[in-house]
Amino acid sequence: MQSSTFVFASSQEMRRYLGGDEDLYLYTRYANPTLRALEEALAALEGGEAGLVFASGMAAMTTALVSLVSAGDEVLASATLYGGTARLVREVLPRLGVPGRMVPLADPAGLRSLVGPKSRVLVFESPTNPTVDVLDVRAITAQAHDLGLTVVVDNTFATPILQQPLALGADLVMHSLTKALAGHSDLVGGALVGSRERIEAARATLKVLGGCMDPHPAFLAIRGLKTLHLRVQRQGENALAAARFLEGHPRVRRVLYPGLPSHPAHEVAKRQMSGFGGMVSFVLDGGLPAAERFYDGLRLIARAASLGGVETLVSLPVHTSHHGYSEAQLREAGVDPGMVRVSFGVEDADDLVADLDRALAGV
Numbered sequence: 001m002q003s004s005t006f007v008f009a010s011s012q013e014m015r016r017y018l019g020g021d022e023d024l025y026l027y028t029r030y031a032n033p034t035l036r037a038l039e040e041a042l043a044a045l046e047g048g049e050a051g052l053v054f055a056s057g058m059a060a061m062t063t064a065l066v067s068l069v070s071a072g073d074e075v076l077a078s079a080t081l082y083g084g085t086a087r088l089v090r091e092v093l094p095r096l097g098v099p100g101r102m103v104p105l106a107d108p109a110g111l112r113s114l115v116g117p118k119s120r121v122l123v124f125e126s127p128t129n130p131t132v133d134v135l136d137v138r139a140i141t142a143q144a145h146d147l148g149l150t151v152v153v154d155n156t157f158a159t160p161i162l163q164q165p166l167a168l169g170a171d172l173v174m175h176s177l178t179k180a181l182a183g184h185s186d187l188v189g190g191a192l193v194g195s196r197e198r199i200e201a202a203r204a205t206l207k208v209l210g211g212c213m214d215p216h217p218a219f220l221a222i223r224g225l226k227t228l229h230l231r232v233q234r235q236g237e238n239a240l241a242a243a244r245f246l247e248g249h250p251r252v253r254r255v256l257y258p259g260l261p262s263h264p265a266h267e268v269a270k271r272q273m274s275g276f277g278g279m280v281s282f283v284l285d286g287g288l289p290a291a292e293r294f295y296d297g298l299r300l301i302a303r304a305a306s307l308g309g310v311e312t313l314v315s316l317p318v319h320t321s322h323h324g325y326s327e328a329q330l331r332e333a334g335v336d337p338g339m340v341r342v343s344f345g346v347e348d349a350d351d352l353v354a355d356l357d358r359a360l361a362g363v
């Protein structure tokens, strides 16, 4: 409902609200019927007890972490992670007395030697942005739980259509709704899904931090969800067709797509995902200048940040999610300066491959 506040018929009704009657609402930063409809849909999709929506994916992640830690606790985060989340863990939380450490998670057993006495939370995503690597969610989560960590998984790239981290053991799932869930590149939003207890703790933090979603984008996200399964299927088909084409192209050094048997985590992806998604990254010989020539040569594929929408979008990670990273930080994150990331939309696969081919010819 497009309203910031709600009318009470009487003081008795106000008292019913204060007593926990969930059919009554006070103020949209606390709860709103449209937001609740979206929260329930997301909880159902992820197989969680409850959901909570936010003004952006970053608001969701920030609220989740603030609800889970106190000064002195340490947050561990995967070395390959969306740049904004990495900055939150590396730069913002430490200023508030919560140190953050980036850790490699390719070998889940290695987590034991990386955990410290104050480590409380582990954050990771799979597939990873922009390296499209796949981490073993079940194995990492089992290790993390053994070590007393709470596990937050960013499921933005996979979507709940392809992967449900809660069923693999995670405690909280986080989404940038901006991406495939809403699906049309026309809104910014975020979400958490988990147990009722964890979501209520996050809601208490959201009420104070204030990053609530507005009802209108929530309405658009609900409409977007109706075609999520169709969009994700088509994006995956387009991504696979393009990945196969790119893998055979002489100017492409490496293709990162978990649907290719050559991908190092192809078997893990087959085990934990029901499809491989619409994100493909690849590395061109010739570094950033070659990547920029490719970028400039595209005609159909749009030069734009973000991902998961119905339109195919291309970005150069060193100019977007990993802008400003030092060479060492880029190496740690596995980002090559010649890396190109493509988020496949729902257009015709032959048209997309023809556009890639044309742009590669000019590299």
Ligand SMILES: Cc1ncc(COP(=O)(O)O)c(C=O)c1O
Pocket: 056, 057, 058, 059, 082, 084, 085, 125, 129, 154, 156, 157, 175, 176, 177, 178, 188, 189, 190, 306
């Ligand atoms: C994997 C991933 N997580 C989180 C975010 C942040 O989401 P938002 O831009 O909605 O704040 C992004 C945005 O690009 C992302 O790609």
